[in-house]
Amino acid sequence: MNNVIFPENFINSLRVESGFNEQNFVNAHQNGAPVSIRINPFKPSGVKNGRQVPWCDEGFYLENRPSFTFDPLFHAGAYYVQEASSMFIGYIFNYIKPNDEAIKVLDLCGAPGGKSTLINSALNKDDLLVANEIIKTRVPILSDNLTRWGTANSIVTNNDPRDFSKLKGFFDVMIVDAPCSGSGMFRKDPEAMNEWSEANVQLCHQRQQRILADVYPALKEDGYLIYSTCSYSHQENEDILDWLCDEFDLETVEIPVDAAWGIVVSRSEKYSAFGYRFYPGQVEGEGLFAACLKKKDNSGEVSAYKNNAQQKLPAREIDMVRSYIDQPDDYYYLKVNDDWLAISREHKESLNTLHKQLYIKKSGVRIGKLAGNDLIPDHELALSNIINKDAVLQTVLNYDDAIAYLRKDNLILDTTDKGWSLIEYEGLSLGWAKLLPNRVNNYYPKELRILSKPI
Template sequence: MNNNAHFPAGFIQSLQQAPGFNADTFTETHQQNHAPTSVRINPSKEITLNNTQPVPWCRNGYYLQSRPSFTFDPLFHAGCYYVQEASSMFIDHIIQYIYNKENGPYRVLDLCAAPGGKSTLISSALGDEDLLVANEIIKTRVPILTDNLNRWGRSNVVVSNNDPKAFSRLKGFFDIIVVDAPCSGSGMFRKDPDAMNEWSEENVTLCQQRQERILADVYPALAEDGYLIYSTCSYSYEEDEAVLDWLCEEFDMESIQIPLQTEWGIVESRSAGHKAWGYRFYPDKVKGEGLFAACLRKRESSGEVHVHKNKNQPKPNYKEIDLLKPLVNDAAGMYFFKLNDDWLAINKSLREELETLQQYLYIKKSGVRLGKLAGKELIPDHEFAQSLLINKESFLQTELTYDQAIAYLRKDNFDLDTINKGWSLMKYQGQVLGWAKLLPNRMNNYYPKEIRIISQAQATQPSEGGAE
C-alpha cells in the first residue's frame, strides 16, 4: 500500500516544489502521530511549570512531557497559561524583532483572532501604553475570544466583531496588523486528521483568493512604515509565498527578514517573484505543527483617520468614580466610563483611541468591565476578578483546596467554614478564579455559567507534567 494513501489525493504531489519539503520524512512523521503538547505562560500571573522544555522561539512557551486534563486544572481557568501549538508561538519571535518600545506606543490589530491564542501572545508582548484590538469576523466565535482575553487580565484590550472591510475606514491607524488567515488547514493534519477531508486543490485556490481579499480590505488600516505579520497553517505555496508576491506586486510593501537559529529547524524560504522572506514549519523538522509566517513593512501612506475626541460625553459621575478608585490598581492612570449600568475602565492614555474605534467598529469588549454600583457597593463583574486591575486587598480573599476549586468552577455551591460576609475573590494557589458572595457558613457561587466546567469526567489533580 502506498504510504501516502492516508493523505488526500494530490496533496503530496502538490507540495513537491514547496521549499524544504521532504515527502518521506513528512509522511513518516504523520504516521507516528505524536503531536507535542505546549503551553505559554502568562507573564503577569507567573507560575512554575515542572518537567518542561522551553519552546526556543518564544520566551514564555514550554513543551510538556505529557498532555494533562487542562479542563481540570484551576490554574488554566485562572488565566495562568494558554494551551497553544508551539509553531504558532513564532509570532512572538517576530514581534520581539520588530517591536521597539522607544517608537511606541503601538496600536496592534489581530484581525482573525478567535479563539485567542495569538491575541494573548500579542498582549504579553505589549506594554501598558500600547493598544491591542482583537477582532473576530464570525460572531459565534467572539465569546471564546473574549473569555480568553478576560482570563489574560490586561486592560489595554478591545475586542471587536467586524468584517475586515470595516477596518479600511481606519486609515493608517495600526502600527502592526497580524493576519492569521483562514486557510486550507494542511498544517493541522497531524493534530486534526479530520482536516484532511476538507482539503482539495480547488479549496487551496479558494483560500488564496479569500486571503488576498482579506489583506486588501485591511491594508488601508496599516500605517506607513507599519508591519504586517501574515501567517497560515497551510503548506501550500499558493497560500504562502505566492500571497507574499501578490502583496509586493499590488502594494508598496518591503519584505522583512527575521533572524533564526539553525538548530530551530525552521525552513527559510523566498518567494519566486519578489524574493520575499517566509518561514515554514514542518513537523518532521520542528517540534510543532505546520505553519507559515512572514513579515512585511508598508512603504506608503493610505492617509490618516481622524482621532476622535468626543466633546459631547456626559459629565462623569465623580462620586461614583471615587467609590471605584480604591478597588483599582493605578486608578490615577485609568479612564472610567459607563456602558448602560456597568462601569468599565481602560488605560487613560487610550481614551481617544477607544472613542475613535467606537465610531467605526462593533465593539464587544473595551478595557475591563468592573461591575455595577448599587448604592455605595460594587456588584463586581467576573471580568474584574481576573483582571490585573483589581486591588485584591480591597476584597475578601478565600483560598480553596483543589476539590473546592473544581466544585467552584462547576458552579456548585459547597460548604465553607467561614465567618466572613460579603464579596470574596475565590483563589487557588494564590490565583483568582472568580467571585462568591459569602454568608455565615455558606456561599453563593457567582462563577459565570457560560464558562463553567460541564464535563462529568472525574477530576484529578494535575500531575507533575502540568502547571503547578
C-alpha cells in the same frame, strides 16, 4: 494515527518545495502531535514547565497531555494551551517591535485567542491591542481568553476586514492569520484532510487577497504586516507575498532564525520575499507559514474622534469604582449601560475613534455595577491584574473546593467572613462568591463552568 492517507496530489504539491523532507513529514503524521503551553507573564504561578520552545521564552513542551479542564490554574489564566509553531508569530513581533514608542496592534482574525494573548504578552501597558474576530459566534471565546490574560490594554471587536479601511494609518502592526485550506492541521485535526482540495486552496487564495486588500489602508506608513497561515500551499503563502508586493508598496523583512530550529526559509518567486515554513518532522510543532512585510506608502490618517457628547459621570460613583483598582490614576473609566469599565488611560482617544467605526464587544476590564453604596463586581475584575486586592475579601480554596467552585457546585466553607469575596487558588483569582451567614453563593459565570466530572 497509522497508515495516513493524504488527499490526492497533496504530497506531490509539497515535493517541489525546497527544504521539504517527505519521509520525516509522513512519519510525523503517524505519531501524535506534541503538547505545548505558553505561560502568562502577568500571572506568576506554580505551573510546572517542560522543555522550552526554542523561539518563545514563555513556551514549553509537556511530556504528555494533562486534563487542562481540571486544572484551576488554567481557568485562572496562568497559561494558554497553544501549538508551538504558532508561537513563532510572537518571535517575529518581538523582532520588529520598537522599544521607544507606544504602538497600536491589530490581530484581525483573533479567535480563539492564542495569537492575541501571545501578542498581548509582548506589549507594554501604553500599547494597545485590538483583537478582532470576523465570525460572531467565535467572539465570546476570544473575549474570555483575553479576560483570563488579565490586562487592561485590549479591545475586542467583531467586524469584517473592510470595516477597518476607514481607520487609515491607525495601526503600527497588523497580524493577519488568514483563513486557509488547513493542511498544516492534518496531524492535529485529521478531519481537515477531508476538506482539502486544490479547488479549496484556490478559493482560500482569493479570500486571502480580499481580506488583505480590505484591511491594508489601516496600516500606517513604515508599519508592519505579519501574515500567516496553517497551510503548506504555495498559492496561499509565497504567491500571496508576491501579490502583496505587486498590489502595494511593501518590502520584505528578513527574520533571523537558528538553523537548529528546523524552520525552512523560503523566498517568493517574483520579489524574493522571505517566508518561514514549519513542517512536522523537521520542527516540533504543526504546519505553519509566516512572513513579515513593511509598508512604504501612505494610506492617509484617520482623524482622532473626541466624543463631546460623552456622559458626565458622577464623581462619587467614580471614586467608589476607583477604590477597587490598583493604581487608579493609570486608568480611564467609562460606563456602558450600568456597567463600569476601565482601560489604560492612554487609550481613551483610541477607544473613542474605534467606537465610531467598529462594533466593540469588550474594552479593557469590566469592573461591575454599582448598587447603592456597593459594587456588584464583574468576573473580568476578578481575573484582571488591575484589581486592588486590599479592597476586597479573599478566600483561599484547596484543589477539591476549587474544582467544585469551577463546576458551580455548592461550597461549604469554614469562615465567618461576610460579603463579596475573591476566590483564590494558589495565589491566583478564579472569580467571585458572596459569603452569607448560612451559605455561599457561587458567582462563577455559568457559561464558563466545568460540565464534566473528574475521572
